[in-house]
Amino acid sequence: NWMDEKGHASLSDIIGRATPNVTDWQYLNLNYVAKAHIDQDACIKCGRCHIACEDTSHQAITSMVDGVRHF
Numbered sequence: 001n002w003m004d005e006k007g008h009a010s011l012s013d014i015i016g017r018a019t020p021n022v023t024d025w026q027y028l029n030l031n032y033v034a035k036a037h038i039d040q041d042a043c044i045k046c047g048r049c050h051i052a053c054e055d056t057s058h059q060a061i062t063s064m065v066d067g068v069r070h071f
Contacts (some may be wrong), residue, residue, distance in 0.1 A: 038061075
């Protein structure tokens, strides 16, 4: 389980850990870019990444490249 892998014994260990990172929008780096890298050799072409990005990340993944399904 994730908590065991990270060395957390209970939820109390992680509750509130992100709070120090909360800030006003004016202090955010609006030029910060995060991009997913999809390993095409490991991809099973299920389309789940495309669906998730279509719903939550402003259509960040293109499903077709040169007429071929590509994630």
